[in-house]
Amino acid sequence: MFGSRRRREREALLQAGFPDDWHRLCAERFPWVAGLDDDQRLRWERRTHEMVLDTFWEAARDFEVTDEMALTVAAQAQLLVLEQPDGSLSAVRAVVLHPTTIVVEGEHSQVDGLVSDDPTPILGEAVEHGPLLFAWDEVLHDVEHPEVGRNVVLHECAHVLDQLDGVFDGTPPITDPELARDWVRACTSAYEAVVEGTDPGVVDPYGGVNPGEFLAVATEAFFCEPHALHRAHPDLADVLGRYYGLDPRRWTRA
Ligand SMILES: [Zn+2]
Structure with a gap:
């Protein structure tokens, strides 16, 4: 019963379309929105909306994920796969946001086969079958300074696409x-x-x-x-x- 109610609410939200304040935020933040044709823009809006609603957004301790944060991540992820089949990022069921750079301590492997126990700063991570992980300040910095040429959301989502065939x-x-x-x-x-x-x-x-x-x-x-x-x-x-x-x-x- 709870499941079907949630489903109805989700459908109602999707039916209502991309909220006005989301339009405003995306237009301000992403110059590429204006470069999409009508067909692409509608597909991008629907998929972004679905990703915001369907993803489990998790915050690191003492942090809170807002709609603005979820939207900022989902909007860029869905630009990357705009011309890919529906559901190309459906392996991403959860996204974990940390306020800033995450430092991993203890033995871990960031690069295939290389194990280290040095503290490693991480701006983002894509673990196969696991959640995507981002430092929110980096996500925002990349959006505000595209000239730096870095984008942690596109980077990690490219890893997700790479691993669709099970091979990295x-x-x-x-x-x-x-x-x-x-x-x-x-x-x-x-x-x-x-x-x-x-x-x-x-x-x-x-x-x-x-x-x-x-x-x-x-x-x-x-x-x-x-x-x-x-x-x-x-x-x-x-x-x-x-x-x-x-x-x-x-x-x-x-
Ligand atoms: Zn990487």
Whole structure:
């Protein structure tokens, strides 16, 4: 009985559409909203609304998750998967927000296979089958300073897409064989440039850690510094554009 009541309330909220104050907040915060066509904007609003309602938003101790915070995370996550099939991020059932950088103590592994017990600062984390985790001050900083070229929400959600096939290897499931072939070629060559230190500085050097991190930071560059990425790595920008189905150059100043 409780379940069906909740379901009815959820349907009523979705029926009522994207709340006006959400429209205002997103228009202020995200210049890309104005760059979406009508079809894309309506799909993005519906999916963002669903993600805010359906996700379990959890706060770290002595912190509280507001609608504004949930909306800010969901809006960006749903931009990333706007041209992907419905439910591409349905593996994300919970999001945990911390007020600021999380320092992990004790033995842990942040990078596959490398175990450390040094205190490690974490701005965000995507654990397979687990919640997404973010430092709220970093989420907000990335939104307010897109010119820095970093975006922790896009970064962690790229990890979620990468792991849809159960493998953390920098290649999400790609059905188009031509794109799959071009993807491997473009990503391998750009990854090698990052590893060798010959990248012109568009893709964060952290991408050299492994192909999974490479995809995450290349995704950040694709959305935050699209013109520079297209100039430095046209093939990489091309495959990311075909995969994400978006061209962020449309809403980003050159
Ligand atoms: Zn990462």
